[in-house]
Amino acid sequence: EVQLVQSGAEVKKPGATVKISCKVSGYTFTDYYMHWVQQAPGKGLEWMGLVDPEDGETIYAEKFQGRVTITADTSTDTAYMELSSLRSEDTAVYYCAMGVTSFSFDYWGQGTLVTVSS
């Protein structure tokens, strides 16, 4: 059974950095892209970027370029999403999502709430 298990909720101050993990099981980690998706309270879903765990290559959405870093640790089958220079608008639930079919998001983590507040 494919599982994506994310780290727990975080509370950060403005200007800080948060790093969320997504540990996978039930499939070969290096076979498929891992995406990250943001959902602000009461808002829709927004794609942030992806990592190809096989070679570490990344693609970032323009909105997050320069502030987001997505990595993959193949020794622990864990993907990470780091978001820096946090502001109140970054308060959101962040999901990791694995794409078996290359162009879609087929399995999702449970989500991690990040609250940015002074």
Added chain:
Amino acid sequence: QTVVTQEPSFSVSPGGTVTLTCGLSSGSVSTSYYPSWYQQTPGQAPRTLIYSTNTRSSGVPDRFSGSILGNKAALTITGAQADDESDYYCVLYMGSNWVFGGGTKLTVL
């Protein structure tokens, strides 16, 4: 920047059929955008319904179907049930970039 458009809200009667659409602010949606559809209920992670235009994800009942209708991608729910009341999101692949629509809130009443 191209915006992916969805109806903000839709209503369907139990047992009825509803078609939600996913368009572009400029241009037409084709299979080359590999449209996919996701269902989300409050407090839950999204669930994948359809990928690559019309392929149902594992375990998704066949009353959910995807297609291209005119210049948009479409999600049709046939025989709507109470637990279909959710938010529905489409995503389009735009060449190394994935763009979500704003979502449609479906009410079943």
